[in-house]
Amino acid sequence: MHVTLPDGKQLDLLQGATALDAAQAIGPRLAQDALAATANGELVDLLSPLPDGAQITLITKKNPQDAAPVFRHSLGHVMSQAVGEFYKAKGYGPDSIKRGVGPAIENGWYQDFDLPEPLREEDLPEIEKIMREIIGRGLDFSRREVSKADALAQFPHDPYKAELIRDLPDTEALTLYQQGDYVDLCRGPHYPNTGKLPQAFKLMSTSGAYWRGNEKNPILQRVYGVAFATQKELDEYLHQLEEAKRRDHRKLGKELELFTIDPLVGKGLPLWLPNGTILREELTNFMKEQQFKRGYQPVVTPNIGNLELYKTSGHYQNYSDSNFSPITVDEEEYMLKPMNCPHHMRIYASRPRSYRELPVRLAEFGTVYRYEQSGELNGLTRVRGFTQDDAHIFARPDQIKQEFLSVLDLTVLVLKTFGMNDVRFRVGVREAGNDKYVGEDAYWEMAERQIIEAVEEVGLPYSIEAGDAAFYGPKLDFVVKDVLGREWQLGTIQVDPNLPERFDLTYTGEDGQDHRPIVIHRAPFGSLERFTGILIEHYAGDFPLWLAPRQIMIIPISDDDEIQMNYAEELRSELHAQGLRVEIDDSKNRMQAKIRDAELHKIPVMLIVGKQEAAGREVSVRMRSPEGTKERKGVKFDDLKAELIERRNSRS
Structure with a gap:
């Protein structure tokens, strides 16, 4: 057999050769430094046989981060071994510990256990200590293929392993990996030796998890760990976690009295408190101003609709898992509105349209309802009732690109206004062979071409994601990276040639004949609830x-x-007259306590006044900013008032 190296050279090897064999054929130093490899782009360990003709790259200690999933999975095995030794020291035999699955995940791994007594959070540092001892022993990982019978014989005490083994196809090769006296059923890949594993790891938490995710099965104890190639990366990750806790919109939403979720009202149905309502209205007013400049017409539609409306649009059939169940009223079936677009289609169809009045731009802050599983609900970012800054542009085919570019410009403006400048652009197109998409191929090809041409015209970098289109048309999604480096899919623009067909929408052309409009769906915020939740965390509650x-x-x-x-x-009266939101702290607290309270509530401007300031119509000013609090004394009030009005008006 042979393999091909990155420089194009071929290595001739014996049949069944491994990446370690390839490294040794190149040189003993490389074999010593090698940690893992890729074969045809897939991560493999040094122990697994390579496919004949594979293109391989060897990963060494010079670039261990390239093998992160491998060392994380290996550390999961080391942790599992350490848990066994921890309970052995407590007097338990090896058969008392049973293990579920233990995969590598993003940034780390987890392992499920059925233990003789639960691990406590305070036990985790001791497990870490044992892990470091195991790493220090320099144990080789070994791999061997076995039959089902041999695999079952290896784990006679463990019903979870036995179930996994029995469920595997008879044609699938079973492999066992071993380091020291610890053996586990595993596909790999793994590092060659525990001594080469990075020490930058930490056990984070434990939780309960149903075996195989089925609530009818036993609950196992799941232990999570994280690991990185260097201590610096681990420290940065842990800092980011602490920062995420500090910025958590659920925590800040409560502290700043922005929203609440009341179990008596219902899960996933947020109540906007006065402070949160002001924030929401500022966002809404900003968008309304931008829409007015661009010729949008406001509309309002009801929160329920006849079931036939959503069957006609296809939302009932294509989103059945996320729709609320229909209700019967006067022998007709109705449903909570899952989308605004079917209603807007009917508004367009409410009278004849001429080519002269197109494009028609209908905009609504419309509340919709989606059934989300209880376990998926999360503050404002995943809810069951939310409001979209929805708009639908009904255009002639020759107007599509210009209208798309206008919406693209609006969405980029929105993101820049809120300091969300790290954006990637994702074009969602059909997936070949998937029957969920409706409409003719020619429509789809035209719509996909229009989106790609528009994005290329303004020079935006983009990726194409097959299978990411809506069932009725392709789209452009805006994926934003926040200050913590997390990605969120926010705004979206969709080109839809199919709903106008389903609703038989027309306009009279210059030739006096009926023609079919094309619809652009757009929502720069997406969901006001989700956008607000992300915004709270992005600003850490320190709003401009x-x-x-x-x-x-x-x-x-x-x-x-x-x-x-x-x-x-x-x-207060003068500032209030200018539309600024201003309060007086007339409590009996001392001045420093009042300042601390305003700081805790993240009020951006504090004006401190005494007799001296009153005599000179001045103020002492404390202004919060992301860089810290800035103080100015002896500021003329009239100058400050003009400054605050300008900042408010310019949204800075």
């Missing part, structure tokens, strides 16, 4: 002045002084 629900707090140095209190009320 124009967005902040509580913008200005006036803090009198002494609440017992009539001059100071009158001056504070005078300033």
Whole structure:
């Protein structure tokens, strides 16, 4: 057999050769440094036979991060061995520990256990200590293929392993991996030796998990770990986790009194509190201004619709798992609205249309309802009732590209306004052979071409994702990376030649004949709830002045002084008259306590006033910013008022 190296050279090897054999054929130093390999682009360990003719790349200690899934999986085995030794020290025999699955996952691994007594969170550092001892022993990993009978004989005490083995096809090769006296059923891949594993790992938590995800099965204890090639990467990851906890929109939503989810109202149905409602309305007003400039017409549609409406659109059939069940009213079936678009189709169809009035741009902040599984609900980012900044543009074919470019410009403006500048653009097209897509091939080809041409015209980098299209048309999604490096799919633009066909929409052309419009669906925010949740975390609750629900707090140095209190009320009245949201802290707390309270509530501007400030119509100013709090003393109030109005108006 032979394999091909990255430089194109071929190595002749014996049949059944491994990546380690290939490394040894090149040189003993490479064999010593090798950690894993890729074969035809797939990660493999040094122990597994290579396919004949494979293109291989050897991964060495110079670039261990390229083998991250391999060392994470190997560390999972080391942890499993360490758990066995931990319980052995407590007097339990090896047969008392039973193991479920233990795959590598993003950033780490997990392993499921059925243990004689539960592991506690405080036990995890001791397990880590044993893991480091095992790594220090420099144990070789070995791999061997076995029959089903031999595999079952290896785990006579473990019903979970036995179930997995019995469920595997008879044609599938079974492999066991071993380090020291620890043996496990595993496909691999693994590092060649525990001594080569990185020490930058940490056991994070334990939780319960149903065996094979079935709630009818026993609950096992799942232990999670993370691992990186270097300590620096691990430290950065742990810091990011702490930062994510600090920014968690559920935590900040409660602290800043933005929203609540009440079990009496229902899971996944957020209640917007006054502060959150202000934030939501600022977002809505911003979008309404932009839509007005671009010629959108506002519409309002009901929260339920006749079931036949959604059958005509195809939403009932194509999204059956996420729709709420129909309800019967006066012998007709209705359903909570899952999408706004069918309603907008009927608004367009409410009267004849001429080619002269196209494009027709209909916009609505429409609330829709989707059935999400309880376990998937998450604050504002995954809910059952949410509002979309939905719009549908009914256009002639010759108008599609220009309208698409206009929507693209609007969506990019929205993201830049909120400091979301790290964006990738994803074109979703049909997947060959998938029968979920409706409509003629010619329509699809035209729509996909229009999207790609528009994106290329403005020079945006994009990827094409087969199978990511909506059932009625291709789309462009905006995938945003937040300050923590997490990706979120936010805005979307969809080109739809099919719903106009399903609803028999027409316009009278210049030739006096009926023609079919094409629809562009667009939602730059996507869901107001989801966008707000992401925004809370993006800003860590420190909103810019124009967005902040509580913008200005006036803090009198002494609440017992009539001059100071009158001056504070005078300033409040003037700022309020300019549309700024301003309060006076007239509590009995000391000044420093009032400042701390305003800081905790992330109020961006604090005005501190005393007798001296009142005499000179001045203020002392504390302004919060992402860089920290800045203080200015002796600021003329009229100058500050003009500055605040400008900041509010410019949304800076």
